[in-house]
Amino acid sequence: SQTIHQWPATLVQPVGSPLSLECTVEGTSNPNLYWYRQAAGRGLQLLFYSVGIGQISSEVPQNLSASRPQDRQFILSSKKLLLSDSGFYLCAWAVNTEAFFGQGTRLTVV
Amino acid sequence: QKEVEQNSGPLSVPEGAIASLNCTYSDRGSQSFFWYRQYSGKSPELIMFIYSNGDKEDGRFTAQLNKASQYVSLLIRDSQPSDSATYLCAVPPGGGADGLTFGKGTHLIIQP
Numbered sequence: 001s002q003t004i005h006q007w008p009a010t011l012v013q014p015v016g017s018p019l020s021l022e023c024t025v026e027g028t029s030n031p032n033l034y035w036y037r038q039a040a041g042r043g044l045q046l047l048f049y050s051v052g053i054g055q056i057s058s059e060v061p062q063n064l065s066a067s068r069p070q071d072r073q074f075i076l077s078s079k080k081l082l083l084s085d086s087g088f089y090l091c092a093w094a095v096n097t098e099a100f101f102g103q104g105t106r107l108t109v110v
Numbered sequence: 111q112k113e114v115e116q117n118s119g120p121l122s123v124p125e126g127a128i129a130s131l132n133c134t135y136s137d138r139g140s141q142s143f144f145w146y147r148q149y150s151g152k153s154p155e156l157i158m159f160i161y162s163n164g165d166k167e168d169g170r171f172t173a174q175l176n177k178a179s180q181y182v183s184l185l186i187r188d189s190q191p192s193d194s195a196t197y198l199c200a201v202p203p204g205g206g207a208d209g210l211t212f213g214k215g216t217h218l219i220i221q222p
Binding site: 034036042043044046049057061090092094097098099100101102104106 | 153209211
């Protein structure tokens with residue numbers, strides 16, 4: 001069966017520091033992969049999606065970037081975090097249109 | 111701009127009653143619809159999906175779709191305290207590869 005791993009579960013970072021969140025999927029090949037963010041009191045916002053290695057589409061212009069160096073690995077990065085980057089970051093993979101989420105990373109920028 | 115609208119609640123329902131959660135969407139071309147449950151501090155989990163007009167039942171859950179009215183609902187029968195969570199409605203905006211558009215969710219509280 002397919003599983004998705006996302007780490008770390010929680011992260012506290014100072015403003016201006018870099019960020020790297022990693023997500024890996026097991027049990028499937030060539031999955032569609034997604035990064036979502038859920039800010040306090042707001043809905044899930046799609047940040048990036050990828051349909052294959054090196055293929056990244058950005059939904060919202062911002063301080064973040066994504067990369068897909070391997071088929072089942074998706075990385076979310078930032079060179080300099082802002083306070084507004086705080087939120088709950090979720091990696092997801094999809095088969096057809098059904099999306100399945102990792103455990104999420106709660107990022108607090110201080 | 112594809113939009114998915116939900117009443118944020120909280121919706122309070124006594125234990126054992128039917129909880130009714132509603133969602134409207136703006137894209138008349140949407141073909142599939144998803145309901146996710148999210149417990150506080152946890153990631154969303156898929157509980158139901160529906161593609162065709164009418165009802166789809168899975169245990170205590172029933173999804174209802176009316177494409178003409180652009181309306182999808184989720185009914186939870188015999189509500190349990192463990193059903194207390196935020197329920198998210200989601201729609202794929204295009205061909206599906208470009209992710210789901212989520213509503214902001216309805217916070218459901220089941221009162222023992």
